[in-house]
Amino acid sequence: MSIVAGRMATSDSHTSKPPRKSVRPRTLARFERAVDPDNLLSPAERAWRAQQLLAISQFARFNRRHGRGVA
Structure with missing residues (x-):
């Protein structure tokens, strides 16, 4: 965790x-x-x-990627 609010801690080597x-x-x-x-x-x-x-395929892919279930 970063000490600065709103900033994520990432390593310099991460690309x-x-x-x-x-x-x-x-x-x-x-x-x-x-x-x-x-x-x-x-x-x-x-x-x-x-x-x-x-x-239908694109809609299902969008739902999978964004974690939305169909109710």
């Missing part, structure tokens, strides 16, 4: 980590394959469902 690249990029094509693996849907329907799945 922040560089931003890491995503292991699996969240591309729309990946979600299109997930919602329609057999290519039975029309392209418009497949794109719409992929967008919905992407939004």
